[in-house]
Amino acid sequence: MLGKGIIELDILDYYKKLVDFLGEVLGENAEVVLRDCRKPDHDIIAIANGHVSGRTIGAPITDFTLSILANEEWKEKDYVVNYEGKAAPDKRLRSSTYFIREEGMLVGQLCVNIDMTPYEQVMESLRQLSGLGMMSEGVNAGIVCSGPVENFSEDVIGDMMKKAVISVVGSSEPKVRERLTQQEKIEIIGELNRAGLFQLKGAVGAVAEYLFCSEASVYRYQSKIQKKA
Structure with a gap:
């Protein structure tokens, strides 16, 4: 006291x-x-x-x-x-x-x-x-x-997503992100997960928009990654 x-x-x-x-x-x-x-x-x-x-x-x-x-x-x-x-x-x-x-x-x-x-x-x-x-x-x-x-950086989420996409497929251009395969998206989300990005509020929505997929897909890919861990 x-x-x-x-x-x-x-x-x-x-x-x-x-x-x-x-x-x-x-x-x-x-x-x-x-x-x-x-x-x-x-x-x-x-x-x-x-x-x-x-x-x-x-x-x-x-x-x-x-x-x-x-x-x-x-x-x-x-x-x-x-x-x-x-x-x-x-x-x-x-x-x-x-x-x-x-x-x-x-x-x-x-x-x-x-x-x-x-x-x-x-x-x-x-x-x-x-x-x-x-x-x-x-x-x-x-x-x-x-x-x-x-x-x-003032845009940590954006910079980290760009870096992850480039590391997996070599480019972060929109036309490249639109054609990502499911496996490539899983690898990208795996890198973002290891980097701690999903601790940030709004990260799932930002990643879904950046990878041209739904938030449900992001959660599904995360689940697959966790099952393999």
Whole structure:
């Protein structure tokens, strides 16, 4: 029992204080994000230096967060560091995420996304000055990120569907999607399921429209996938 007049703070209230602090300590090239994983779409509830990815409070979930929820990686790790993030237009980020738990449940994520553009520009200048410019094709300014790639998009569902279709049939053009076989649709839905897309509200309807089939068909394909698992 709390004493009279004592207000119990939500666990994420403590982390909100860290967001602005870390944003100032790390500088304008470092975006700091606090995401509430208890909300339906895991909304951003605090952000510093949002110009790095162009996001604001309430911005949608990312494909990386969906995959974390789907494979429950947060149960085995306290954090994931130095994976690649991508923000428009063609901006590469070095990203890290800390998992916030309470009573064994994932309640939030504290994320740091560092814009690598200034460092890449410096490295490119050094390579040119040293005469190594033509020898470094395929090397990203000496900056290596390991692990998954996180995409900061305003249309997460659309981007994930496009990626899944391309991985299965090589193209996401409407004329290609109209001619998908049942087996190809099952494979595509299987990829979307593994990526955690169906945790999002409205995902089934969006997938049905994108694959030119009914919502009932999407559920039926999901059932077939589960039976094979």
